[in-house]
Amino acid sequence: MQSDRFIxxxxxxxxRSEDFTDRLKPLRLLDEAIVFYRKTDGTPAALEDACPHRxxxxxxxxxxxxxxxxxxxxxxxxxxGACVSAPTQGDPIPKRARVRSYPVADRYGFLWIWMxxxxxxxxxxxxxxxxxxxxxxxxGALDIACNYLYVIDNLLDPSHVAWVHVTSFAGAGTDSRPLxxxxxxxxxxxxxxxxxxxxxxxxxxxxxxxxxxxxxQHYECRLPSTAINMSVYTRAGTGGPDAILPDDxxxxxxxxxxxxxxxxxxxxxxxxxxxTDPGDEAINKxxxxxxxxxxxxxxxxxxxxxxxxxxxxxxxxxxxxxxGAMRFRSxxxxxxxxxxxxxx
Numbered sequence: 001m002q003s004d005r006f007i008x009x010x011x012x013x014x015x016r017s018e019d020f021t022d023r024l025k026p027l028r029l030l031d032e033a034i035v036f037y038r039k040t041d042g043t044p045a046a047l048e049d050a051c052p053h054r055x056x057x058x059x060x061x062x063x064x065x066x067x068x069x070x071x072x073x074x075x076x077x078x079x080x081g082a083c084v085s086a087p088t089q090g091d092p093i094p095k096r097a098r099v100r101s102y103p104v105a106d107r108y109g110f111l112w113i114w115m116x117x118x119x120x121x122x123x124x125x126x127x128x129x130x131x132x133x134x135x136x137x138x139x140g141a142l143d144i145a146c147n148y149l150y151v152i153d154n155l156l157d158p159s160h161v162a163w164v165h166v167t168s169f170a171g172a173g174t175d176s177r178p179l180x181x182x183x184x185x186x187x188x189x190x191x192x193x194x195x196x197x198x199x200x201x202x203x204x205x206x207x208x209x210x211x212x213x214x215x216x217q218h219y220e221c222r223l224p225s226t227a228i229n230m231s232v233y234t235r236a237g238t239g240g241p242d243a244i245l246p247d248d249x250x251x252x253x254x255x256x257x258x259x260x261x262x263x264x265x266x267x268x269x270x271x272x273x274x275x276t277d278p279g280d281e282a283i284n285k286x287x288x289x290x291x292x293x294x295x296x297x298x299x300x301x302x303x304x305x306x307x308x309x310x311x312x313x314x315x316x317x318x319x320x321x322x323x324g325a326m327r328f329r330s331x332x333x334x335x336x337x338x339x340x341x342x343x344x
Contacts, residue, residue: 004263006030006148007224007335009116011123013257013269016139017106020044024068026059030115031262034102035059039066044111045079048100058099109139110257110269116339124226126255128273135280137272137288144299146306148225148266149332151258153325154298155227156190158217161200164301168202168294174217180241181324187222187331190324196236202290206276206283207233207250214239221328223335227256251275254291264306268295 014020014027014036025036026049033049035058049057051070061071067084069076075097076085083097103114107123114120128134144151154160161168162175173194182189194215199207207213216239218230232239233250252274259267272291277283309316318326 005336006260009118010224011112011114012259013110014113015111017109017111020111024059024063028261030260037063044104046102046104046113051075052097135274135277137284139271140292142268144266144268146302148258148260150302150305151266152221156219156221156324157321158219159321164297165294168290169200173197188324188328189220191218193240209235212236225258229254
């Protein structure tokens with residue numbers, strides 16, 4: 001895997017929708033400099049953050065209505081990337097005075113950007129997002145100084161919770177129970193049922209199943225870098241791989257969107273979605289704060305892993321628990337190879 005190469009013909013989350021306003025906002029995504037803004041009607045726009053004259057970042061210029069004016073010589077670009085004014089040049093405007101424009105869209109409270117050259121496809125569907133019977137936490141955002149694939153490795157590894165998340169997601173069986181792996185066309189699922197054991201601290205107060213529960217850890221990653229981690233709880237004796245979930249089964253789904261900044265940095269966005277307690281702000285707050293604490297525990301580990309792997313002096317090794325992550329990396333490699341072949 002070349003850590004500086006990324007899947008491009010896909011949607012990524014650039015940030016939370018409210019983080020983009022009528023001010024120029026520069027970001028680096030997939031090692032490309034991009035400037036975001038909202039037009040006067042509130043719709044988002046994204047342009048290459050470099051004037052074609054001397055590559056001054058357009059984000060150092062001015063937003064003029066729905067256009068961006070370069071702060072060096074006034075070249076002005078509309079949201080399609082076309083130059084609509086070149087004050088120093090007269091007529092006609094130089095044909096090469098153009099910047100790249102990126103498709104962007106607001107959905108699920110996030111701003112998404114399409115980074116490739118092909119026609120954009122649909123943004124992923126989130127079942128029950130607008131279902132009033134489901135509760136939902138606020139959306140989190142975290143900068144992580146590591147390659148995005150280490151984050152994906154972590155999100156396909158149910159075992160790490162036994163050591164990294166002792167006060168939240170850890171629980172009996174998370175350290176050694178066998179894992180099942182399922183390959184999808186666009187991803188991988190690593191899962192296991194842990195039967196008749198106490199729920200971990202993060203969930204214990206939210207369950208009414210007694211001391212012991214049946215628990216499923218479902219760790220799923222979809223291309224390019226979206227993780228759907230689901231925790232399923234049922235009364236002891238009612239769960240298991242072949243069981244039909246009872247009506248009172250508790251489901252909490254953590255949607256995690258990882259966007260590469262460059263080979264050494266990633267953006268991490270998330271929210272949690274559950275099939276109970278809609279509108280209960282106390283539960284929303286407790287779950288969000290607990291998840292934020294746990295993801296910061298991941299951040300500390302993954303940043304140290306990135307540095308250790310980048311500067312290693314001796315060989316590294318994989319463990320059996322890495323099988324799902326290695327299969328996902330193989331899928332990433334194949335898509336990048338296909339895109340690279342198309343460019344040739």
